[in-house]
C-alpha cells in the first residue's frame with residue numbers, strides 16, 4: 001500500500017514529528033528531590049558498602065585492608081537518580097541520592113561545605129556488629145559541624161548482620177547487650193537503627209529498605225538540610241575534638257574508680 005505523506009502527516013515528515021515529541025518530553029519538567037547523604041564510621045566499618053547498597057551499584061571501592069589502612073582515603077561522591085521513586089503532592093517524583101563517603105579522619109566542615117554547599121539531609125553512622133566501635137566521639141563531631149539538630153537527621157546502620165544470623169542472635173538481643181555508647185546512640189538518633197547484610201542479593205534490592213528508611217527520615221525533617229558550619233574555625237574545631245577526648249577519658253577514669 002502506498003502512503004500519502006500529506007494525508008498521514010499533514011505535511012510533516014516522520015522525523016520532524018518524532019523530533020517534536022522528543023523536545024516536548026525534554027521540556028516536561030519532572031519533580032526531583034536531591035538528598036545529600038553523609039556516611040560516617042570507623043575504618044573498615046562498611047561505609048562504602050552501605051553507600052553502594054543505597055545507590056544500587058559498585059561505585060565505591062570496597063575491600064579488606066591491612067590493620068591501620070583504609071580503602072577510602074578521601075571524600076568521594078557518587079550520585080544516582082531513581083526515576084519516579086515516590087509521590088509527593090500528588091505527583092511522581094525522582095529521587096536523586098548524592099552519597100558522600102568519608103575517610104576515617106573526619107572531614108573538616110570547610111571540606112564538607114565545598115562538597116555540599118546546600119547542606120546534608122541525612123547522616124548515616126555505620127558500625128560493624130562484630131567489632132566494638134573505636135571512635136566514640138562521633139556525636140561531638142556531628143554536633144560541632146551540624147549543630148544540636150544533628151541527631152534528628154541521623155540513622156545508625158549495623159553492617160555484618162549476616163554474622164548475627166550465623167550466631168543465632170536477634171537484632172534486639174544484640175542491641176540489649178551492646179556497649180553503652182551504642183545503646184545511647186541508638187536511642188538518640190531520629191532515624192532509628194537498621195541491620196544490613198551486605199553479602200546478600202543485588203545491591204539495588206539490598207539497598208531498597210535503607211533507601212525507603214532514608215526517605216522517610218528526610219520527609220520527617222521536611223527534606224530540610226542540616227547547614228554545615230563552614231565558618232567554624234579550624235583551630236576551634238580541633239580544640240572541640242580534643243575536649244571531647246578529655247571528656248571521654250575523664251568518664252572512663254570515673255567509671256574505673258566506681259568499679260574499685
Ligand SMILES: Nc1nc2c(ncn2[C@@H]2O[C@H](COP(=O)(O)OP(=O)(O)OP(=O)(O)O)[C@@H](O)[C@H]2O)c(=O)[nH]1
Nearest residue numbers: 044045046047048049062063064070071072160198
Ligand atoms: N560479611 C560481611 N562483610 C561485609 C559486610 N559489609 C561489608 N563487608 C565487607 O567488609 C569489608 C570492608 O567493607 P567496606 O565497605 O570497604 O568498609 P569501609 O568502612 O568503606 O572501609 P575503609 O574505607 O577501608 O575504611 C569489605 O571486604 C566488605 O565486603 C557485611 O554486611 N557482611
Ligand SMILES: [Mg+2]
Nearest residue numbers: 047048071072
Ligand atoms: Mg571505604
